[in-house]
Structure formats: C-alpha cells, structure tokens
Amino acid sequence: MHTYTNDGARRVPRSRFVLTCIAIAGLTVPACGSDSFVFPPIPTSDVQWVTLVHGAGNEVPVAIVKPENYSETGRHPVILALPWGQGTPDLALGMIDAYWGTEAPNRGYVVISPAIRGSTLDTEADSFMPVLFGWMEANLSFDPDRIVLVGASNGGRGIFHTLVWDPTRFSALIGMPGSYTGSVGDITEYSPNPAWLMVGETDTGWRTAAEDTKLTLEAAGVPTLLEVLPGQGHVLFVPQATLMDWVDNALGGSG
Numbered sequence: 001m002h003t004y005t006n007d008g009a010r011r012v013p014r015s016r017f018v019l020t021c022i023a024i025a026g027l028t029v030p031a032c033g034s035d036s037f038v039f040p041p042i043p044t045s046d047v048q049w050v051t052l053v054h055g056a057g058n059e060v061p062v063a064i065v066k067p068e069n070y071s072e073t074g075r076h077p078v079i080l081a082l083p084w085g086q087g088t089p090d091l092a093l094g095m096i097d098a099y100w101g102t103e104a105p106n107r108g109y110v111v112i113s114p115a116i117r118g119s120t121l122d123t124e125a126d127s128f129m130p131v132l133f134g135w136m137e138a139n140l141s142f143d144p145d146r147i148v149l150v151g152a153s154n155g156g157r158g159i160f161h162t163l164v165w166d167p168t169r170f171s172a173l174i175g176m177p178g179s180y181t182g183s184v185g186d187i188t189e190y191s192p193n194p195a196w197l198m199v200g201e202t203d204t205g206w207r208t209a210a211e212d213t214k215l216t217l218e219a220a221g222v223p224t225l226l227e228v229l230p231g232q233g234h235v236l237f238v239p240q241a242t243l244m245d246w247v248d249n250a251l252g253g254s255g
Contacts, residue, residue, distance in 0.1 A: 077146035082155030103240035118158020172250035191221030200232035
C-alpha cells in the first residue's frame with residue numbers, strides 16, 4: 001500500500017545553491033560560477049513537504065512550491081525537477097532555489113522536486129512515479145497536458161529513466177546536463193515534443209554524453225536543442241527567466 005505524510009512547510013535558505021555547488025562538484029564556491037551571481041527573491045509561498053512511500057517501504061521527501069495565484073479549481077502547469085547528486089532534500093531545495101523557485105511560480109506553475117537519486121529511477125521509476133502522480137492527482141490542481149520534466153546531473157539521468165516509464169506523460173524536457181544511453185524505441189512516443197540539453201563548456205565527459213543523447217533523441221523524432229554554455233562547468237548558471245521563456249514557448253504559452 002502507498003502512504004503519504006504531510007511534513008509541513010519550510011522556507012528555502014538563500015545559501016542553498018552555494019552549498020549545492022560544493023556538494024555536487026566538490027568545488028570551491030568561485031568554481032561554481034560568477035562570484036557576483038545574485039539570486040532573485042524567493043516567492044512568498046513556503047516550500048511544502050510531503051513524504052511518499054513506495055515499493056518496499058522506501059520513503060521519498062517531495063518539495064512542492066505553489067504559485068501565489070494557485071487555485072484549487074485551476075489547471076496549473078507543472079515543473080517536475082529531479083535534483084543533482086544523491087538527491088537529498090537539501091539538493092532538491094538547491095534545485096528549486098537555483099532554477100525554479102521564483103520565475104516558474106510567478107508564471108503560475110507548480111514546482112515539484114522529489115528528493116530522490118536520479119539514477120535509482122532506472123529500477124524505481126515504475127514504483128515511485130505512480131505514487132507521485134497519484135498524490136498529485138489527489139492533492140493538486142494541475143494540467144496533465146502541461147508537465148515539464150527537468151533534471152541536472154544525476155537528475156539529468158533520472159529524467160530519461162522517468163521518460164521511459166511513460167513517454168506520453170510529459171510535454172517538454174530539459175537536461176542541465178542530461179544523459180540517455182537507452183534505446184530509441186523506448187522514447188519514440190515522446191515525440192514530437194521538444195527537449196533542451198545544456199552542458200558546460202569545460203564539462204568534457206558530460207559534453208560527450210549530451211552530444212550522444214542529442215543524436216538518440218533526434219533519432220526518436222524529438223526536436224532537440226543542445227547548448228554548450230561558454231566558460232561553465234558541471235553546475236550550470238542559467239537565469240530563471242531564460243528557462244521559463246523556453247518552457248512557455250514549448251508549452252505554447254505561459255501558465
């Protein structure tokens with residue numbers, strides 16, 4: 001049986017993304033990006049936490065940020081964000097803080113970030129994702145035709161394990177960076193929806209993986225943009241407005 005627990009709310013700290021840089025890349029803070037990077041204000045809504053239980057009692061904390069204009073009768077688009085590294089709660093918060101905590105809610109999106117290690121979804125997506133979507137269907141007002149699947153690093157592997165689980169579930173895909181080594185046939189049902197792959201110029205191994213992934217996506221009929229970000233490494237700095245402009249365009253309009 002699948003169970004849910006409601007763990008209340010928690011505000012995202014301002015230092016979370018800096019800590020994420022250190023935890024993911026094993027780097028000093030300047031190596032993560034510009035020292036002058038300024039975070040936009042976090043939305044006034046707190047982060048809500050729920051714990052979902054799947055499989056043989058595996059517990060996964062899930063962070064949710066709702067827009068200020070959230071309506072129980074609305075159909076809000078969704079950003080489903082898989083974090084870096086080991087996928088801890090702090091890293092899920094770092095993912096929100098860096099990329100999705102301000103602009104997406106301001107545009108009416110619900111942001112959901114499970115604290116799960118992306119690579120484990122190779123074997124756990126079939127167990128975890130139905131529980132996550134079951135909770136969403138019971139507790140959120142969202143548009144099932146406007147769900148964007150995003151991930152970074154290990155989460156960038158996890159997005160493809162999730163896509164294989166159900167390629168018809170998602171409308172847009174972002175890897176920051178992302179890597180897929182599976183078969184073309186497992187993801188052809190996702191086409192003709194778009195994908196955006198980003199990778200740092202100095203992130204050599206992931207550049208090769210992203211280039212190979214682009215070829216596989218295109219073979220599956222997926223329109224794929226690959227961007228190599230000049231001077232950047234593994235942990236990417238991308239303005240939230242830039243991300244959301246692409247998302248809005250991919251979904252055919254703002255939330």
